[in-house]
Amino acid sequence: MAETENLNETSAQIKSSKGEEDIIQIVGMHKWYGEFHVLKDINLSVKAKERIVVCGPSGSGKSTMIRCINRLEEHQQGQIVVNGIELTNDLKRIEETRREVGMVFQHFNLFPHLTVLENCTLGPIWVRHTPKKEAEESAMEYLERVKIPEQALKFPGQLSGGQQQRVAIARSLCMNPKIMLFDEPTSALDPEMIKEVLDVMIELAETGMTMIVVTHEMGFAKTVADRVIFMDEGEIIEQNDPHEFFDNAQHERTQLFLSQILAH
Amino acid sequence: MTLSKTEKPLTVTEDGGYLPGTHPDLPPPASVHGPVHWIQYNLFGSVTNTALTLLTIYFLYTVIPQLVDWIYLDAAFEGESRKDCRAVANGACWAFIGNRLSLFIYGFYPEAERWRVDLTFVLLILALVPVLYDGTPQRGKALIYSCLYPLIAAFFLVGGFGLERVPTDQFGGLMLNIIIGVTGIAFSLPIGILLALGRQSHLPIVRILCVSFIEFIRGVPLITLFFVAAVMLSYFVPPGTNFDLLVRILIMGTLFASGYMAEVIRGGLQAIPKGQYEAADAMGLKYWQSMRKVILPQALKISIPGIVNTFIGLYKDTTLVIVIGRLDILGIGNSSLADSKWQGLSTEVYVFVAIFFFISCFSMSRYSLWLEKKLHTGH
Numbered sequence: 142m143a144e145t146e147n148l149n150e151t152s153a154q155i156k157s158s159k160g161e162e163d164i165i166q167i168v169g170m171h172k173w174y175g176e177f178h179v180l181k182d183i184n185l186s187v188k189a190k191e192r193i194v195v196c197g198p199s200g201s202g203k204s205t206m207i208r209c210i211n212r213l214e215e216h217q218q219g220q221i222v223v224n225g226i227e228l229t230n231d232l233k234r235i236e237e238t239r240r241e242v243g244m245v246f247q248h249f250n251l252f253p254h255l256t257v258l259e260n261c262t263l264g265p266i267w268v269r270h271t272p273k274k275e276a277e278e279s280a281m282e283y284l285e286r287v288k289i290p291e292q293a294l295k296f297p298g299q300l301s302g303g304q305q306q307r308v309a310i311a312r313s314l315c316m317n318p319k320i321m322l323f324d325e326p327t328s329a330l331d332p333e334m335i336k337e338v339l340d341v342m343i344e345l346a347e348t349g350m351t352m353i354v355v356t357h358e359m360g361f362a363k364t365v366a367d368r369v370i371f372m373d374e375g376e377i378i379e380q381n382d383p384h385e386f387f388d389n390a391q392h393e394r395t396q397l398f399l400s401q402i403l404a405h
Numbered sequence: 406m407t408l409s410k411t412e413k414p415l416t417v418t419e420d421g422g423y424l425p426g427t428h429p430d431l432p433p434p435a436s437v438h439g440p441v442h443w444i445q446y447n448l449f450g451s452v453t454n455t456a457l458t459l460l461t462i463y464f465l466y467t468v469i470p471q472l473v474d475w476i477y478l479d480a481a482f483e484g485e486s487r488k489d490c491r492a493v494a495n496g497a498c499w500a501f502i503g504n505r506l507s508l509f510i511y512g513f514y515p516e517a518e519r520w521r522v523d524l525t526f527v528l529l530i531l532a533l534v535p536v537l538y539d540g541t542p543q544r545g546k547a548l549i550y551s552c553l554y555p556l557i558a559a560f561f562l563v564g565g566f567g568l569e570r571v572p573t574d575q576f577g578g579l580m581l582n583i584i585i586g587v588t589g590i591a592f593s594l595p596i597g598i599l600l601a602l603g604r605q606s607h608l609p610i611v612r613i614l615c616v617s618f619i620e621f622i623r624g625v626p627l628i629t630l631f632f633v634a635a636v637m638l639s640y641f642v643p644p645g646t647n648f649d650l651l652v653r654i655l656i657m658g659t660l661f662a663s664g665y666m667a668e669v670i671r672g673g674l675q676a677i678p679k680g681q682y683e684a685a686d687a688m689g690l691k692y693w694q695s696m697r698k699v700i701l702p703q704a705l706k707i708s709i710p711g712i713v714n715t716f717i718g719l720y721k722d723t724t725l726v727i728v729i730g731r732l733d734i735l736g737i738g739n740s741s742l743a744d745s746k747w748q749g750l751s752t753e754v755y756v757f758v759a760i761f762f763f764i765s766c767f768s769m770s771r772y773s774l775w776l777e778k779k780l781h782t783g784h
C-alpha cells in the first residue's frame with residue numbers, strides 16, 4: 142500500500158515539474174542485478190544545458206546509472222523521463238530516446254570494419270534517414286571540430302587511443318543529440334592523450350550541450366561542471382556545485398574519496 | 406642521407422654514432438633479404454631443418470617422375486577400349502574418361518537438351534560475379550539477377566513453359582554435384598545466420614526452436630537425412646502430390662549445412678565484444694539494422710574459415726546421393742567401371758573425380774583467403 146502511494150506521489154511530482162526545462166528526470170529509481178541492489182532510490186533532475194560530473198569509487202554504480210538513461214540497462218522501480226519521454230519496455234520510446242542521447246564509452250566502441258567517416262554517418266543515414274552526401278558533409282564538420290578531418294578515410298584500428306575517442310565523440314555528435322553521456326571517456330587513455338580528449342569535451346561544453354560525465358578528472362570537473370555528484374554503493378551521497386563540493390564536502394565518505402583521489 | 410660533409414662533425418660522435426636528436430633515417434641493411442639468404446635460413450638453418458629438407462627432396466625425387474609418367478608422359482589419350490590404351494602406353498588410360506566425359510558431366514540428361522545445362526552453368530558464373538566481387542559495376546542490379554538465378558536455373562534445367570521437360574531423375578554426374586552443392590551453399594548461409602541469431606534471441610520459444618533444430622541436425626548423419634528424404638518425407642506430403650526427390654535432397658542438404666553454419670556463425674557472434682552491440686544500440690539503430698550494419702559484417706568476417714569449411718564439407722558430401730540411387734560424378738564413375746571393355750581402370754576414374762573436387766574446393770579455399778585479406782582493416 143505504502144509503495145503505491147509513493148508511486149502516485151512521484152508521478153505527481155513529475156507532472157508538476159514538467160513545463161520547467163528538466164530534460165532528464167530520475168525519480169525514486171532502483172535497479173537490481175539478480176539479488177544485488179545496484180542502484181538505490183536515485184533521484185536526479187538535469188536541466189537543459191546543464192553539465193554534470195559523476196564520481197565515486199569503483200563499483201558504486203556510476204556506469205549503471207548513466208546507462209539507465211539511454212536504457213542500455215533496465216531499471217526495475219521508479220521513473221526515468223528523458224526529453225519528455227518516460228522510459229519503459231516500449232521499443233518505440235527507447236529508440237526515440239536513444240536518437241536524442243549520445244553516448245561515449247570508456248573503450249570507444251568504434252566499429253572496426255567501417256572507416257572513421259562511415260562510423261560517423263551510420264547513425265544519421267539509418268536512424269535519421271539523412272541523405273548520404275549530407276550526412277558525410279556534416280560528419281566532416283564534426284571531425285573538424287574534434288580536429289581529425291584528415292583521418293576520415295582510415296579505419297579505427299589505425300588510430301591512436303586519443304584519436305579514436307575523439308572519433309567516438311564526433312560519431313555521437315553526428316546524431317545531433319540533445320544530451321551527451323560520457324562513461325569514463327579518458328580512463329583507457331595514456332596520459333598524453335587525455336588532454337586532447339578533454340579539450341574536445343570542454344569545447345563541447347561551451348557550445349551548451351547537456352552533458353553527464355562520469356570521470357575522475359577533477360580538473361575537468363572544476364572547470365566545466367555545473368554540479369558534481371558523488372555516488373557510493375548505489376546511492377547518490379552528495380551533490381553540489383564544484384567549489385562547494387571540492388572545498389567543503391559534507392559527507393564523510395565524500396571527504397575520504399576526495400582525499401584519496403586528490404592525493405596523487 | 407642529406408647530411409653534407411661539412412655538417413658531419415657537428416652530429417657524429419667520436420665513436421661513429423650520432424648525437425642525440427640528430428639520427429637520420431637509414432635504409433635497412435641489405436644482407437637480410439634475397440633468395441640465397443632465404444634458403445639458408447629457412448631450409449638449412451639447423452641440423453633438423455637440413456635433414457628434413459634433404460628427406461623431402463629425396464621423396465619428391467622418387468615420386469614425381471613416376472607420377473608425371475603415369476599421368477602424362479606414358480598415358481594414352483585415345484582409344485576405344487582398355488586394350489587400345491595398353492597397346493600404346495603403360496600409364497593412365499585417359500581415353501576412358503574422354504570417352505565418357507559427357508556422361509560424367511551431364512549424367513543421363515537428354516543429349517539434345519544439354520545446351521540448357523551449359524547455358525545454366527554460364528548463367529551461374531554470371532550470377533556469382535556480383536556476389537563474390539564487390540567491385541562489380543552496377544552491383545546492386547546485378548545482385549537482383551543473382552537472387553533470381555535459382556528460378557532461372559530451375560526453369561532451364563527442368564523445362565516447362567515451352568521447353569521440353571526433363572525429369573530430375575535424368576540429372577546426374579558433375580551437374581548433380583554442382584546443383585546440390587550450390588543450392589546448399591547459397592541457402593545454408595542465410596538460414597544459418599537466422600538460426601544463429603535465433604539461438605541468441607530473448608524470446609524463449611525462438612531460442613528453443615533454433616537450438617533443437619541445430620542439435621537435431623548435428624546429431625544425425627547426412628546419409629540418414631537423405632534416406633529420410635527418399636523414404637519418409639512422402640508420408641508428410643498430401644497423397645497424390647508429387648514432391649520431387651531431387652527437391653527433397655536439396656532441402657535436406659541445405660538444412661544439414663544450415664545447422665553447421667549456424668554454429669560456425671554463433672562462434673563469430675560470440676567473438677564480437679559487448680561494446681559493439683551497445684554502441685549500435687546507443688546510436689538508436691534498430692535490431693535488424695545493428696545486426697546488418699554492425700554485428701554480422703564483423704561476425705561473418707571472423708567466421709569465414711569456418712563457413713568455407715562447411716561449404717567444402719557439403720560440396721564433397723554431395724557424393725552421398727548415391728545411397729538413394731542418384732548417380733553423381735562419383736556414382737557415374739563407379740558404374741562405368743562395370744563396362745567389360747574398360748575393366749580395371751578404377752584408378753583413372755577416382756583420380757579424375759578427385760581432381761574435379763580438388764579444383765572446386767581449392768578455389769573456394771583460395772577465394773576465402775583472398776576475401777579475408779581484403780576485409781582486414783588493421784585491428
Ligand SMILES: Nc1ncnc2c1ncn2[C@@H]1O[C@H](COP(=O)(O)OP(=O)(O)OP(=O)(O)O)[C@@H](O)[C@H]1O
Pocket residue numbers: 174177179197198199200201202203204205206
Ligand atoms: N551485468 C552485471 N551483472 C551483475 N552485476 C553487475 C553487472 N554490471 C555491473 N555489476 C555490478 O554493479 C556494480 C556497479 O557497477 P558499475 O559498472 O555501475 O560501477 P562503476 O561505478 O561504473 O564502477 P567503475 O568505476 O569501476 O566503472 C558493481 O559492483 C558491478 O560489479
Ligand SMILES: [Mg+2]
Pocket residue numbers: 203204205324325
Ligand atoms: Mg564504470
